[in-house]
Amino acid sequence: MGYRFPKTFLWGGAIAANQVEGSHLTDGKGLSTSDIQPFGAFGELVEREEGDFNIKDVAIDFYNRYPEDIALFAEMGFKCLRMSIAWSRVFPNGDDDEPNEAGLAYYERIFSELEKYNITPLVTLSHYEMPLNLAKKYQGWGSRDTIGFFEKYARVVFERFGSKVKYWLTFNEINATLHEPFTGSGLPRECDEKMLFQAIHHQLVASAKAVKLCHELVPDGKIGNMMLGAILYPRTCNPDDILQTFTQNREWLMFGDIQVRGYYPSYMKRKFEDMGISLDITKEDLEALKETIDFVSFSYYMSGCASADPEMQEQAGDANMLKMIANPYLKASEWGWQIDPKGLRYLLNFLYDRYQLPLFVVENGLGAVDTVDENGQIQDDYRIQYLNDHLFQVGEALKDGVDVIGYTSWGPIDLVSATTAQMSKRYGYIYVDRDNDGNGSLVRTPKKSFYWYQSVISSQGEVLKDHTDK
């Protein structure tokens, strides 16, 4: 028998609006940046034309099928659903005077549905999308004006949903802008470093302002940040590799450092000097940044290595939004993401040592090709193994004394992949009949992992197995 997780632990799953909802122009929704990325986060940007194909236009039709999907989440015993609001449903152009009532009403229906099953919503304000108009007219987060538009949007949703939603996140994987400026910040891809860090600064200020609004408007609520937990190990114990790794880890920890402590860490001063850039940072910005988050959240799929050796650096392969050097001790998923359950325990301890705030694992999972057998079933033992081994390490971190408040695995129902826009890269406990070309009935079928996760939740983790040395 494994370790029993705390009773209050928020077990669940995580989805994002643009990867599940579809109905991309329904009920007054405006186009979002995701709507012109039919090939995923790094793919070509394609202007919309009548009749073109973008798998996300329908995605898995969560917009219409959410009652069925939420009922299935409830059947698994979910305590929490992480989801996002599409900003472009609420403010179709981002800079509109008035919010779009039909968009708000849609999310109201979802929150009521979750309430029926006592599922706590954890809501991301912006998950890899913003109204397309903001990207086109203002260069997204490149403009200071966007801070005001975001504040207005945050105020509207906190006022409207604050009584039902108590857990909030500001920006999904806020550090991803460093690697994909358009997806993360609506910036033109050919932006220079100054533009990039200026946009990041605007986003950090907007995040802090949303935190302040949440504290005022949802006083019994909690709001966190969200980082891509891209932990790197030194490829060797050569001091040059150690320092290189330390510096590269700071590239993403910088976001947490600001959001937790309320100011830029001193190492950023040197970084900006070395880059020869000086940002427009006002006194008011510095004041705004002082409003800090209540908990730290992050995604974790894999770890990677860093090296100071240029030859090694050239071997770095794609890993989610990043490039990482392979770790010879680890195996990889079909998409080349290296599987490292112990890395999750390490990261939880690492972040807790650094921040001393509650931690929430808001994404983790295995993207894999599933096959439906002759009985119409999906025996996804590989997924069960991945999730078991990671959750086992979450239990170890809890035993280490880390305050982990919840775990929402990525894509509890199959959805469209963010980096590749494929349906075939499946994470779900629930299979969705749809292929990469959009064929399929969209019918939902529980996989073997559905019943496994149900037993993990109902036993509060006791059924988790220790495979560490096998």
Ligand code: BG6
């Ligand atoms: C995270 C994102 O980077 O990874 C999700 O927050 C994304 O939106 C997830 O879906 C998995 O990535 P992918 O490319 O496999 O969908």
